[in-house]
Amino acid sequence: MRVLMVAAENDRLPNCKVGGVADVIRDIPYALSSQGVEVSVVVPDYGQSHLNRTFVSDIAVPFRQHLETATLWQVEQQDGVTQYVISHSLFSQHHGEIYCNDEGHRPFATDATKFAFFSAAVSEAIEHKMFAQLDVLHLHDWHAACVAVLKKFSPRFVYLKQLKTIYTVHNLALQGIRPFNHDESSLEAWFPTLSYDGQILCDHQHPHCFNPMRSAIALADKVHVVSPTYGEEVLHTSEPDRGFFGGEGLEHDMQIAKRHGKLVGILNGCEYPNVETNKMPLPDYLHQVESELLIWMSKQALVRSSHYIAHQRLRAWLDSSWQGPLITSVGRLTDQKALLLRQPIGSTLLLDELAKMAAAKGARIVILGSGDKYLESLFTQVMARNDNLLYLCGYGQSIGDMLYQLGDLFLMPSSFEPCGISQMLAMRAGQPCLVHQVGGLADTVKDLENGFSFSGEDLPEQVSQLLEKFDFATSMYVDNQEQYQQLASNAATARFTWLHSASLYIEQLYQ
The missing domain is CATH 3.40.50.2000 (Glycogen Phosphorylase B;)
Incomplete structure (x- = not known):
């Protein structure tokens, strides 16, 4: 044929x-x-x-x-x-x-x-x-x-x-x-x-x-x-x-x-190469991100606020010690990926609320992605308000690939996802995912088996369930490492082969 x-x-x-x-x-x-x-x-x-x-x-x-x-x-x-x-x-x-x-x-x-x-x-x-x-x-x-x-x-x-x-x-x-x-x-x-x-x-x-x-x-x-x-x-x-x-x-x-x-x-x-990858120490990763960020900054005459604040945040993180979980997200910044994260909660956004909940557990959040200019601006403002959140407004293949390896919880609350590859790459690296139960996310991430998922009949219910599941997942990481590591192991051994x-x-x- x-x-x-x-x-x-x-x-x-x-x-x-x-x-x-x-x-x-x-x-x-x-x-x-x-x-x-x-x-x-x-x-x-x-x-x-x-x-x-x-x-x-x-x-x-x-x-x-x-x-x-x-x-x-x-x-x-x-x-x-x-x-x-x-x-x-x-x-x-x-x-x-x-x-x-x-x-x-x-x-x-x-x-x-x-x-x-x-x-x-x-x-x-x-x-x-x-x-x-x-x-x-x-x-x-x-x-x-x-x-x-x-x-x-x-x-x-x-x-x-x-x-x-x-x-x-x-x-x-x-x-x-x-x-x-x-x-x-x-x-x-x-x-x-x-x-x-x-x-x-x-x-x-x-x-x-x-x-x-x-x-x-x-x-x-x-x-x-x-x-x-x-x-x-x-x-x-x-x-x-x-x-x-x-x-x-x-x-x-x-x-x-x-x-x-x-x-x-x-x-x-997804490809599953027979290669053992050593987890990079977080400070080494942050130095690599800084190098990438400086390259992004050098391409424009005026420094963008997103790059400036991210660089300040990187320097602050490098000067501090930190033992808590790392929450990651990698993807194009569009309403497909970020509609829920930009929903208003009081005078701020859902992403602000997630950052506050993460801070209460000693967790930090790294988001990598660019796309919609309005969303880039919103995410930059959220970064400015929350010192445990780093938003990298751009894309670098190497720093994205390393983020899959480094993270403890991968956040992917897409409003729709025909298939999705990011969740497979995170799972392959042993990083449990928190996803919206739609499209290919529903076919790959099974709640409390190899990750965490939420649903909801409308936007307010989806927002509520996302917050609830985020709190549940981060609490499990802090309070029940044995159960969490079993989820991580199940994520790493799941196979969706070509x-x-x-x-x-x-x-x-x-x-």
Whole structure:
């Protein structure tokens, strides 16, 4: 069996990662290969240096009333997996940035054009058999969705139409919606001769707009979401005011997919290297964080308040002795991750309350992550109010990896989590997690077996249960080390392997 994976990110390649999809594209091909599947992977070439490119072919791509030329390069062939990139100025014009994140009244405009062209180039490369013989086409997230649209509606593609198409939804909240027409970033601007069925491709809320995510869900042979629990949640209407995030406007499409036997929930996996890692002494870690922080500070003419306060906090911690537990959190700072933490409690926020409760147990909190500017500001203010909290506004792979090893309790109260990788990495390191019982968190963290979890019918109940479970977990750490260490041991021995996921891919998606 020969599979081609099409995605926007791939952490197997340098500087080709923003989120968790890059981890999946990095790991699952090799797990599939070990079970006899020949896998090829193709992503855009964002202009990364250090890629060992081998020319495969130029690709003639009709796009925006022009015949553009893209180039297919093979960049690696190892362990039964072949890695490709497609280069064109549309992909590399933003100096290696994967996403442009257009603000205001034209969301996704730049990225949608870029990924529409990428989809067209992939479709042409498949049609002209530049990837050799294929059996399965596996598309990931809205960035690759136009391949399914061209496969269905363009008469140019004959061989492409014969392939079984799988569509994986990594994050249903990002759908890439653009107008059908009257905009340079629109379906008809990209493919002016395409005859399409607008009823299938339109967005429910904005019928004059093209929804790539909805289109691929409707047109794929199988729709895959990245955990079984998330596969149930997406069938229900999101109610953000009460803290529930489900189908994000596509619940009816997901219900149809389920009725037709198309919807499959398979948990992502995690790598478990046979390497003993020694726990770094906390002062050594803080010195490494200080070095990273100084690098962040040097990149801007004016020192950001978040960096200044963090540096002052680091120096204070280095000058003090401390024996209490370390509570950690690593992740992109978005409302997906932080909606609960920013809920008001009196004149402060829930995160303030957690810091106060931690201080009463002699605990400190380290949070690593950046993203939403408003949330960055809020977290900086919380840090200023609580001297046992350190917020690092940025991301460094090494200091993030070490934080998994160092922590005693990992905090991940996401409002929704299609799968999640941070909790698996923390558990792998023997750090119990405190999580919201949603999506992949519910499928990996079992309350009082290998970690701690909470739920709640609405935001106030979720806030209350989080506070209660946080107090319970930190009290157990202080008062019952034997029970706590058993939880930590259970977390470390839990296994969510890519090999298991790969066997389910073959059985439930590909065959």
